[in-house]
Amino acid sequence: MDWNCTLVEERLSDFLEGTLLADEQAAFSAHRAGCAHCSQMVAQVDGLLGQMHALEPLPMPLQLAARILTATRAEFGGAKQGWRGWAWWPRWAPAVWQPRVAMGIATALATLVIVLHAVSAAPGGSKVAQLNPLNVLRAGNRQVHLAYAHTAKFVNDLRVVYEIEALMAQPQAAAPPVAPPNAEPEQRQTPEQESHPVGPNPREKTQTMPRRNNFPAIRNAELAMVENMDSTDEQPSATLRSLP
Amino acid sequence: MRRHTRRVYNLCYRFTGNSTVAEDLTQEVLLRVYRTIGSYQSQYGAFATWLTSVTRNLLVDHHRRTRHDRMTDSIDDVLPVVEDKPSQVRAPDRQAEAAELSAQLQRGLARLSPELREAVILRDLQGLDYREIQTVLRVPEGTVKSRINRGRIELAGILKQMGVRPA
Ligand SMILES: [Zn+2]
Numbered sequence: 001m002d003w004n005c006t007l008v009e010e011r012l013s014d015f016l017e018g019t020l021l022a023d024e025q026a027a028f029s030a031h032r033a034g035c036a037h038c039s040q041m042v043a044q045v046d047g048l049l050g051q052m053h054a055l056e057p058l059p060m061p062l063q064l065a066a067r068i069l070t071a072t073r074a075e076f077g078g079a080k081q082g083w084r085g086w087a088w089w090p091r092w093a094p095a096v097w098q099p100r101v102a103m104g105i106a107t108a109l110a111t112l113v114i115v116l117h118a119v120s121a122a123p124g125g126s127k128v129a130q131l132n133p134l135n136v137l138r139a140g141n142r143q144v145h146l147a148y149a150h151t152a153k154f155v156n157d158l159r160v161v162y163e164i165e166a167l168m169a170q171p172q173a174a175a176p177p178v179a180p181p182n183a184e185p186e187q188r189q190t191p192e193q194e195s196h197p198v199g200p201n202p203r204e205k206t207q208t209m210p211r212r213n214n215f216p217a218i219r220n221a222e223l224a225m226v227e228n229m230d231s232t233d234e235q236p237s238a239t240l241r242s243l244p
Numbered sequence: 245m246r247r248h249t250r251r252v253y254n255l256c257y258r259f260t261g262n263s264t265v266a267e268d269l270t271q272e273v274l275l276r277v278y279r280t281i282g283s284y285q286s287q288y289g290a291f292a293t294w295l296t297s298v299t300r301n302l303l304v305d306h307h308r309r310t311r312h313d314r315m316t317d318s319i320d321d322v323l324p325v326v327e328d329k330p331s332q333v334r335a336p337d338r339q340a341e342a343a344e345l346s347a348q349l350q351r352g353l354a355r356l357s358p359e360l361r362e363a364v365i366l367r368d369l370q371g372l373d374y375r376e377i378q379t380v381l382r383v384p385e386g387t388v389k390s391r392i393n394r395g396r397i398e399l400a401g402i403l404k405q406m407g408v409r410p411a
Contacts, residue, residue: 009393009397010390010393012393012396012397013389013392013393013396014389041397041400044400044401044403044404045396045397045400047400048396048399048400048403049368049396051345051349052349052364052368052369053368053371055342055345055346055349055369056342057250057251057254057369058250058253058254058257058346059250060246060249060250060253061253061263061267064249064253064267064270064271065246065249067267067271068249068270068271068274068275071271071274071275072274072275072278075275075278075279076278
């Protein structure tokens with residue numbers, strides 16, 4: 001069968017992706033060889049595909065990750081909603097692991113270490129004078145500062161994990177398996193979502209969440225996200241750490 | 245998540261051609277993902293495909309929302325907003341060449357109809373396969389294939405018109 005220009009145009013992608021059958025391939029090539037228009041078109045599209053496939057993705061704007069984190073934190077409110085997946089934790093535990101509290105604890109511990117060091121290093125036991133800040137500073141040696149720095153770094157890393165976990169734990173796990181949100185066919189309008197794209201999801205208000213029963217579902221959602229986080233090509237902490 | 249965020253940003257930028265809008269939309273996508281991650285089930289498909297669907301739905305919303313602006317400001321269609329440098333500079337540098345091509349491609353994409361534009365972006369810039377695109381666009385496979393094919397041919401023609409040399 002002889003192919004015309006229309007048919008060659010229709011099957012161009014099949015040809016370029018190598019999915020034509022042998023006889024189709026022959027018919028395509030035969031027409032292409034005898035038709036200047038089609039041979040030029042094939043070359044153009046072939047070249048375009050090569051260029052597009054070689055194109056590096058655009059870099060993400062520097063401030064975007066931080067901006068998103070700020071926005072998500074503003075909406076989800078950090079610890080208030082987070083950590084529901086860790087139902088076996090004591091109730092006070094989430095508060096302890098809030099970055100600010102954890103940082104406070106770390107600071108207090110480090111201070112205590114420095115003070116104890118100063119006191120124990122002084123001959124003749126402790127005197128109030130030795131708790132003078134200057135003496136304490138002098139006595140605080142490099143090791144202690146290093147230990148403090150490590151703790152601070154740990155808390156910072158923890159904070160990143162915390163931020164992400166808090167966000168991950170937020171979603172509505174009891175929702176049925178459905179298509180993505182706002183997944184209606186193109187023609188159908190979704191007025192509320194359209195007019196309030198960042199407003200609260202009405203479903204979230206009416207749905208009451210049993211605290212423990214949905215545990216497996218939450219874990220699944222979390223695991224899915226964590227699975228995807230594992231494959232990140234960059235450490236998020238570098239950006240997140242610079243946040244206030 | 246950073247890799248995913250970058251993909252979302254790229255999709256938004258390539259579709260809208262405006263980095264500020266793309267940033268806003270990316271943020272909106274991630275907020276929506278965090279709100280609705282519970283509705284994501286692995287049987288729906290890969291997480292990346294789901295994320296692309298969420299992004300695409302927002303892009304469609306955005307496109308509808310801004311349709312009026314585009315019609316009243318029709319110069320947009322003739323001269324799409326491009327933030328890159330003028331095209332006459334022939335830098336010998338490979339990187340500059342790639343940036344130049346990227347900008348030209350952006351101008352070309354802006355002149356495609358939204359249906360063809362999204363199909364080409366998903367296939368040739370985001371690297372989704374036909375099945376994944378079918379899932380994202382929720383149209384039959386034949387429609388996906390013909391949109392991609394027509395989009396490629398039209399885009400090649402537009403770029404030729406713009407004087408872009410094929411590779
Ligand atoms: Zn022909």
